[in-house]
Amino acid sequence: MIFLFTDYGLQGPYIGQVETVLHQMVPNEKLILLMADAPRNNPKASAYLLSSLVSRIPEGSIVLSVVDPGVGSDEDKPVMLKIDGRWFVGADNGLFDLVARRAKEIEAYEVTWKPEILSNSFHGRDLYAPVCTMIANGYDVSSTAFEWKDIHKWPDDLNEIIYIDHFGNCMTGIRAESLDKQLVLRIDHQDIVNADTFSDVKEGKALWYENSNGLIEIAVNQGTAEETLQLKIGSHILLST
Known part of the structure; x- marks a missing residue:
């Protein structure tokens, strides 16, 4: 299963385009819209919200997570994290900090794969969605392992x-x-x-x-x-x- 957690909102073409890419590449994979109105441009608030929802997501699932005000810049690297048996894909901007901090096991990878066409403003569609489908299909994703660190050190509560x-x-x-x-x-x-x-x-x-x-x-x-x-x-x- 692939879960979507974003601040895109339901109005406009964004969620639909991401779902289209996912369906084209993994037509038999179940897609679940976990949240489309996460706190807008706010990875910190969204991190606490995402962490509260994780326990109901089955192990083996993939969570495409996009709350990325720095999209298109070199500010935050694209990552895929395997946390307690679930994959999280998105920008390393703090959104995954609380999930990772509360986890028992974590593997962290910086995504080095790039699509032929990459919009500066829509990495959710062009980068993160394809990475999720590669994981779902069992393909190797070009990436570099790294030691995840809690850089932001936001409070536990x-x-x-x-x-x-x-x-x-x-x-x-x-x-x-x-x-x-x-x-x-x-x-x-x-x-x-x-x-x-x-x-x-x-x-x-x-x-x-x-x-x-x-x-x-x-x-x-x-x-x-x-x-x-x-x-x-x-x-x-x-x-x-």
């Missing part, structure tokens, strides 16, 4: 909003297992307490809870946390007892 869904619920980069339920989240002098379900608080009141991917999420019962609390990706969260 990020006390920021990393994603806002269409309900206005706001995911953080904090793993729920790292927090005591008695802790209070504070945003702009407003205290938010834990609840197991939305209905545990009054309508219009905010709560925090463990979401289905194991991250701390902030919501408002029958409302939108994004608007009520004026949150955006990158908004900082304080923890207090």
Whole structure:
């Protein structure tokens, strides 16, 4: 299986072109759109989000991951990483840092293969998608092994909003297992307490809870946390007892 994790969005031709390349080269491989609206141009926030989704991806799968604001430059090398039995293909810009840090086994390769035609702005279609199909077909990909290093050294848990869904619920980069339920989240002098379900608080009141991917999420019962609390990706969260 090949999973797509990108910030391309569903509007426009981008996802469709990537899927077309994949289907042409591996027509019998199942393609799954894991996420098309990852935090735009934000590998850091996306790294925490991607890490929270990995456990449900079967071993042996390939994850084409593109959140690449530096596309077309020499800023970040193209890589393929085999992490706990799953392949991750994309730019080495921090997007894979949390997945790799939390892994038991990792093999890292810099991709040296280049297609005949390579757009400066669409490596997802021209470079990373073909590499994924080579892996899926069992072909050798021209590459150089290297020792992966956690260069960015981002925190294990990020006390920021990393994603806002269409309900206005706001995911953080904090793993729920790292927090005591008695802790209070504070945003702009407003205290938010834990609840197991939305209905545990009054309508219009905010709560925090463990979401289905194991991250701390902030919501408002029958409302939108994004608007009520004026949150955006990158908004900082304080923890207090």
